[in-house]
Amino acid sequence: MKKAEASMQTLVAYVENKPGVLNRVASLARRLAINIDSLTVGPTENEEIARMTIVAHTDEKGAHRLEASLEKLVDVLLAENISERSLLERDLALIKVLADQQSRPHLMELIKVFRARVVDVAPESLILEVSGTVDKIDGLLEVLRPFGVLEMARTGRIAMTRGGDLLRPPVAAPGDADLASTGSKLK
Amino acid sequence: MKLTGAEILCESLTRLGVRHIFGYPGGAILPVYDALGKSKLHHILVRHEQGATHMADGYARASGGVGVAMATSGPGATNMVTGIATAMLDSSPVVCITGQVSSKLLGSDAFQEIDITGITMPITKHNVVVSRADDVARTAREAFLIANSGRPGPVLVDITKDAQQASTEFNWEASAPQLPPKRLRNHHDQAEFDRAVELLNSAKRPIILAGRGIMLSGAMRVFEQFVRAGNFPVAMTLLGIGCFPAKDPMNLGMMGMHGEAWVNHAIQESDLLIAVGMRFDDRVTGDLRTYAKGARKIHIEIDRAEINKNVPVDAALIGDAREVLEKLLPALEKRERGDWLAHIRELKGDSAVRDIQNLPDSGHLYAAHVINDLWKETKGEAIVVTDVGQHQMWEAQYYHHDQPRTLITSGGLGTMGFALPAAIGAKFAKPDSEVWVVVGDGGFQMTMSELATIVQEKIKINIAIINNGYLGMVRQWQEFFYDKRYVATPLVAPDFAALANAFGIRGERITSRGDVTPTIRSAREASETVLIDFRVEQEDSVYPMVPAGGSLHEMIRRPNNPLVETATEP
Numbered sequence: 001m002k003k004a005e006a007s008m009q010t011l012v013a014y015v016e017n018k019p020g021v022l023n024r025v026a027s028l029a030r031r032l033a034i035n036i037d038s039l040t041v042g043p044t045e046n047e048e049i050a051r052m053t054i055v056a057h058t059d060e061k062g063a064h065r066l067e068a069s070l071e072k073l074v075d076v077l078l079a080e081n082i083s084e085r086s087l088l089e090r091d092l093a094l095i096k097v098l099a100d101q102q103s104r105p106h107l108m109e110l111i112k113v114f115r116a117r118v119v120d121v122a123p124e125s126l127i128l129e130v131s132g133t134v135d136k137i138d139g140l141l142e143v144l145r146p147f148g149v150l151e152m153a154r155t156g157r158i159a160m161t162r163g164g165d166l167l168r169p170p171v172a173a174p175g176d177a178d179l180a181s182t183g184s185k186l187k
Numbered sequence: 188m189k190l191t192g193a194e195i196l197c198e199s200l201t202r203l204g205v206r207h208i209f210g211y212p213g214g215a216i217l218p219v220y221d222a223l224g225k226s227k228l229h230h231i232l233v234r235h236e237q238g239a240t241h242m243a244d245g246y247a248r249a250s251g252g253v254g255v256a257m258a259t260s261g262p263g264a265t266n267m268v269t270g271i272a273t274a275m276l277d278s279s280p281v282v283c284i285t286g287q288v289s290s291k292l293l294g295s296d297a298f299q300e301i302d303i304t305g306i307t308m309p310i311t312k313h314n315v316v317v318s319r320a321d322d323v324a325r326t327a328r329e330a331f332l333i334a335n336s337g338r339p340g341p342v343l344v345d346i347t348k349d350a351q352q353a354s355t356e357f358n359w360e361a362s363a364p365q366l367p368p369k370r371l372r373n374h375h376d377q378a379e380f381d382r383a384v385e386l387l388n389s390a391k392r393p394i395i396l397a398g399r400g401i402m403l404s405g406a407m408r409v410f411e412q413f414v415r416a417g418n419f420p421v422a423m424t425l426l427g428i429g430c431f432p433a434k435d436p437m438n439l440g441m442m443g444m445h446g447e448a449w450v451n452h453a454i455q456e457s458d459l460l461i462a463v464g465m466r467f468d469d470r471v472t473g474d475l476r477t478y479a480k481g482a483r484k485i486h487i488e489i490d491r492a493e494i495n496k497n498v499p500v501d502a503a504l505i506g507d508a509r510e511v512l513e514k515l516l517p518a519l520e521k522r523e524r525g526d527w528l529a530h531i532r533e534l535k536g537d538s539a540v541r542d543i544q545n546l547p548d549s550g551h552l553y554a555a556h557v558i559n560d561l562w563k564e565t566k567g568e569a570i571v572v573t574d575v576g577q578h579q580m581w582e583a584q585y586y587h588h589d590q591p592r593t594l595i596t597s598g599g600l601g602t603m604g605f606a607l608p609a610a611i612g613a614k615f616a617k618p619d620s621e622v623w624v625v626v627g628d629g630g631f632q633m634t635m636s637e638l639a640t641i642v643q644e645k646i647k648i649n650i651a652i653i654n655n656g657y658l659g660m661v662r663q664w665q666e667f668f669y670d671k672r673y674v675a676t677p678l679v680a681p682d683f684a685a686l687a688n689a690f691g692i693r694g695e696r697i698t699s700r701g702d703v704t705p706t707i708r709s710a711r712e713a714s715e716t717v718l719i720d721f722r723v724e725q726e727d728s729v730y731p732m733v734p735a736g737g738s739l740h741e742m743i744r745r746p747n748n749p750l751v752e753t754a755t756e757p
Contacts (some may be wrong), residue, residue, distance in 0.1 A: 016367050024308060031309050061495065068492035071370070074313040074333060078370050170368040 008037060009056050009063035010087070010159050013070055013079040014169035017043060017050040021075045025052065028073065034058045034066055038091075038156030049077065049169050053158045077169050086162045092131040092155040094119070095141065098148030099126045107147060114140045125150060192320030193218035193351040196284070197226040199327040202359060205255050207615045209233055209242035213259025215299060216286025218351035231615065231644055234636035236263050238608035240270020240341075241634070243281045245612030248595045249570060249620075251405075252280070253335050254612060259286045261299030264345070265306065269602060271341045272310040276599025277426060278403060280339035282330045283311075289349040290318040304345050312340030320353040324362035332364050338490045339403060383485050383502035384518040387417060390459035390483075392527045395419045396442065396471075399426035399598075400464015400489060402591045406509035407431070410463070413512050416519040420531055422450045424465045425583055426598040433567070433587035439531065443471040444733045445580040448742055449534035451733065454479055455740040456530075463487045464508045467497040468599070469735075477738040487511045552700055554578055554653045554723045559585040561623065561651065564707045569621040570595065570613050574606035574630035577659040580729045582625050604633030607650070611637060614646050621649075621711065628654040628680045638690040641716050649710045650718040652683055655725045663728045667743065687718040696720045 015021045022041060029036050037055040044051050056066060063081045070079035095116075099107050104126075111118060111128060114136065120127035130140055134157060141149065161167055190198065196219055200208070209231045212220045223230050233239040236258040243254030258264055264285040274281040288297040304314045313333045317326050323346065330342040387393070401410050407430055414421055414437050421431050422442040431438050439450045451473075454460065460482045465471070472478045475497060484500040486493075487508055494503040504511045558581050561569075567587050572595040573579040579596055588594050595613055597605040606626040614622045631652050641648065662676040684694030695706050697719060710717035731742035 020304075023305075027308055064494075065492055065496060068490075068494070072312075072338075072490070072492060074366060077367050170370045 006057055006059050006062075007083075009058055009060070009066075009081060009083045010089070010157070011052075011054040011056065011063065011067055011070070011079060011081050011083075012159060012167055013052040013054065014044070014077040015041075015050050015052060016075040016077070017048050018075070021050070024073050024075060025054070025070065028069055029054075029056065029066060032062065032065055032069065034062050040156045040158050042158070044169065046169070051169075053156070055157050078167075080167060082159060082161055082167070085165060087159050088162055089133055089157050089159045090131055091134050091137050091157050092129070093137045093141075094153045095128045095130065095144060095149060096120075096125055096151040097128060097144050098124065098150060100124060103147050107144075110140070110143055116140060188357050189354045190357040191218065191222065191352055191354050192317075192323045192346065193222040194225075195320060195323045195355070195357050196327060196346065196351070197222045197228060198357065199324045199359075199362075200228060200255065201226060203327065203331050204252065207231060207246065208255045208257050209239040209246070209612065210257030210284075211236050211239060211259070211263055213261075213263045213286065213299070215260035215288055215348050216257065216263070216284075216346075216351075217259075218348065219257070219284070219286065219346070230257075231611075231640065233608070234639055235634065236266035237270050237604065238611075238634055238637045238640065240267045240281065240283060241273065241602075241605050241608035242612030242615075243283070244270060244274045244277075244279045244605075245572060245595055245609030246616040247274075247279050247281055247339075247612075248277075248609070249592055249613035250616035251592065252616070253331055254279075254281045254616075255284065256281060257284045259299065260288055260303070261301045263299075264301060264303035267343075268306065268310065269600075269604075271307055271343065273597050273600045273602040273605060274341040275310045275312070277597065278339050278399065279341065280335040281341040282334050283341060283343040285343065285345045286351070287316065287345045287347045290347045291349070293318075293347070304343065307343050310341070311343050312338075314343040314345070317344060317346045318350050320350050320355040323350065324357065324359060325365060328362060329364040329366055332366065338400075379502055379504065380514070383504055384515065386459055386483050386485055386502060387461070387515070387518075388520045388522070390522075391524070392457045392530075393417070393419050393459040393461060393524075394439075394453055394457040395421045396424065396454070396460055396462040396465050397421050397427040397431055398424045398463060398465025399430070400487075400508045401427060401430040403464065404489070404508040404510075406464075406507075406512055407591055409509055409512045409516065413516055413519070416516060416521065418522055418524045418528070419461065420453065420528065422446070422454060424468070424471055424598075425596065427465060428583060428594045429588040429591045432589040434589055439535075441583050443468075443739075444473070444735070445584070445729050445731065446733075447535075447584070448731050448744065449531060451731075451739045451742060452534050453531050454482075455738075457482045460484045461487070462500075463512070464489070466490075466493045469497070472497060473733045473737055473739040477740075479739075550699070552698060552703070552721065552723050553727060554655070554721070555581050555585050556700055557651065557653060557703055557721045557723065558582050558625065560703045561625075561707055562586040564704060564711065565621060565623070569593070569623045570610075570617060571623045571625055572596070572606050572610035572613055573624075574626040575601045575603045575660075576627045576630065577655075577663065577727075577729050578625055578627050578653040580660075581653075584729075586625075603627075603630035606630060607634050608637045608640075610648050610650075611640060611644075611646065614648050624648060624650040626650065626652055627659060628652055628656065628683075629658045629678055631683070632678075632680060635686070638687065638692060638718075642691050646716065647714060648716050649707075650687075650716065651707075652718065652720045653723055654680065654683065654720050655723050655727065656680070657725060659727075660729070662726070663732075666726070666728065667732070668734070683718060683720040693717045694720065696722065698722045
């Protein structure tokens, strides 16, 4: 058995886009005593199906239980732990930071380095928009802190496997042999 | 054809094959009851909604079909919670239908409004609120499909009063289930299958751990072929009892906390565990760090979430037990396993259960005697429904079940009060079968109001109360682990025979061994329900016992007391 070390595990789930599903997913994590670090939900190209990215602080065994238990929920079409796969992760943050005449030029330098954007300008503050990996946003936050961070909102992570490694919702009726092939490598 | 939501529900249930509904009416479900009166469905009025869920559960377990319970909103629904959880933990297909306040009142704390889908979310396989008459038929069909497919479990359908009252066009064909498409996961790869076959054919000391999944998938026949083909000894979980005949020489009996010593020793000494439709519950494994250390493990299981949950396995075959066994069977190579089987026989001889029939009558009445006499008298053919505690373990040890679905017991949740209502449900499922309730004096007092249901429905079952004046299993733990400080376990009970009489049921009280068999006989011959109050030894304990969290091979053995221990095998 592998040593049980807690780390950040990233799961993607396709769920029915209807009331109560988020509650079921969150309640399941609570029942398994797994702490969710971030959970994002958004629509997919099919409006009846939503896609979730769940980042949880747990070990590999916990991630397996979460994945398998999620898939037992009637409203969950597919759940998959993609932590070990080659993937792209993005987080987006809006940061309202103090910016007076003196600090503003220095701030603008940092913003350029981090490829953030100024999306709101007020006499005493700026709102920055930055997207990227969690590390990048944390890094920006670190250097902004001395200027005075007034407010922050983050979306939480969304993730997608790279290239031909497709993770698509199953579409056919149960019993359809094609179902077995969804979620596998692109043919 | 225009029908109300309530009428559509009754029509749908009828088309789904339902004949019996266990329930209790109230304001928010009244439209359904009004429609029930015009249908051919047989409604059994219970005395408490917990009883309704246990009855539906007992019905499901005895029949293999879906049991249906019904209640009103609010307290009617919350009273179902224990029964739903019981069904969930033992994978029993039960559909619970609750009334709900009208949709426009939802969330307003209206009279008898409660968020029952919120409450039951973690204890149902699925639950749903129906607030439109148009959705009633489809939802009912989906509920039955979900409850009794895959790993079965309870489903709750909460129907608002306006959805029951509204009229709509009823179209059965257009109301087919529309469940979200799922990825099938039971396509284990060939490598996993080959590894399992390799393990099966190379094992020197294999043992099968047989669980309830065998019964749920109807795999009894192929399972027996599998046992024969591989010459595998079989250990049973509590809920697996009956899926393989007790009289079969390859059946070692029950494993785990109160399993016989040779069974647990065989597991500990094995080099391959073949787990079929069981989930390595802590009552089965004891301390996981010392559990079957020298054994490789194969897990045949339909629920992927059970794989590697408690015990890491070497090969996981995810799927329906019957299908997996059918696939494995042709790959099995016959092995004699003479040494291994001889060794198990030796273990058994060393600590053999004492054919308690041969014991002299010491003037004491032991629960094990009562249960063993009951087994003998009924030729092991009755459906026995137990409660939870010492009597439950004695039943598992001394009533030998050869047929599936003849032991009905609350294993996972361990719900006291289960036996009497579950037995009523079982009787409706199997009206021609002999049904016995085996229940303690504690558990019986939790749901004994259902005696009135028996009388009102004019059904015939037999009730054996194993009455020791204690909450016996808890007392036993206090004896072993709390220095005999019997806090809150001595228990005053009514005169059960007189109580039965008050309900209009024949009651007997037995205090000596000699009266056991004649009274069982007379109860069996009676055409109406008979309750027998067996006043057994008060401070008897269930042996062997693996203390909670202890290692499986470190059991508290039967004391060297000739009253409860002999060395002779029949």
